[in-house]
Amino acid sequence: MRRKENFNYFDVLILAIGYSHQTAQRLIDLLEDYQDVTRKAREIHDLEHAADHECHRLFDALNVAFITPIDREDIYALIKSIDDITDLVEDVANRFDMFHIAHIRPEAKQIAQLIQKATGMLVELLTNFKAFKKNGKRIHELVMAVNTIEEEGDRCYRDSIKKLFLEPENVIEIITWKDILDDMENVLDACEDVADIVQGVVMKSS
Numbered sequence: 001m002r003r004k005e006n007f008n009y010f011d012v013l014i015l016a017i018g019y020s021h022q023t024a025q026r027l028i029d030l031l032e033d034y035q036d037v038t039r040k041a042r043e044i045h046d047l048e049h050a051a052d053h054e055c056h057r058l059f060d061a062l063n064v065a066f067i068t069p070i071d072r073e074d075i076y077a078l079i080k081s082i083d084d085i086t087d088l089v090e091d092v093a094n095r096f097d098m099f100h101i102a103h104i105r106p107e108a109k110q111i112a113q114l115i116q117k118a119t120g121m122l123v124e125l126l127t128n129f130k131a132f133k134k135n136g137k138r139i140h141e142l143v144m145a146v147n148t149i150e151e152e153g154d155r156c157y158r159d160s161i162k163k164l165f166l167e168p169e170n171v172i173e174i175i176t177w178k179d180i181l182d183d184m185e186n187v188l189d190a191c192e193d194v195a196d197i198v199q200g201v202v203m204k205s206s
Contacts, residue, residue, distance in 0.1 A: 007061040009068065009075055010130040012054050016082045017126050017194070019051035021119040023089040024187075028116050030093060031109050037101075041093040048090040055083050074201050081197060084190040085119065092183045099176045107160035111153055111184045118149045118191040125198055132202050139202055146195040153188035157181060 023044050030040040058079050062072055095101075125142040128135040160181050164174055 007065070009058060009061070009070075010126070012058045012061075013075075013078055013082065014123070014126050014130070016051055016054045016058075016079060016086075017119065017122050019047050019054070020082055020085040020089070021116070021123050023047045023051075023086050023093075024112070024116040024119045027089055027093055027112050028109075030096065031104050031112050034104050037097050041090075041097040044090050044093040048086050051083065051086045055079050070201050071204075074197060077197050078194060081190050081193040082122075085122075085187055085194070088183050088187045088190060089115070092180060092187070095176070095180050095183065099180075101176070101180075105160070105177065107156060107163070108180065108184065111156055111160070111181070111188070114149050114153045114156070115184065115187050115191070118146050118153075118188060121146050121149070122191060122194055125195060129198050129201075132198075133205060136202055136206065139198060143195040143199045146191055150188045150192040153185060157185040 026040060026044045026047065030037065030044075058075070062068070062075060065072070068075060121142050125139060125146070128138050128142065132139060161178065164177055164181070
């Protein structure tokens, strides 16, 4: 009888955050080369769908597991926050498509760059997390870096909202852009959540 292979939670978490990073990169492309918006939003949706598959694989394994490498609550919280990142990036892309945004505000490009940077760091963070007992120092550095990016994103978001409401634009444009900026800021919050969960697991094991 063939022996059942062990499920590697860390590898699936790395795959999932990799999809988050890919969607962030596609969002940059959408904003920097603002054409074929529907097609680009659909490509981001396809990545989100592939990421969902990894999430479901992890949930299925978690539901039947007797022993897990770290607390199952932490595994669940990690995959949920990673899934939030990817879902929210897709939401941002869809808003540009659905709302027929005519032009891209420079603040959106700035926050998108921060999202790309944060998700890239999370890929490295979760790769190091696979051997977290020996990579504690590097993990701490990456967590602090993600937190710093999130703080920069908060400042950029606040400045963007202030500028939005000071400019003589129509109400519909203000509402649509506020929704977009809210979602982008929420992406960075979800990135920080992932980093903080990883830090918590490392601290509990020390």
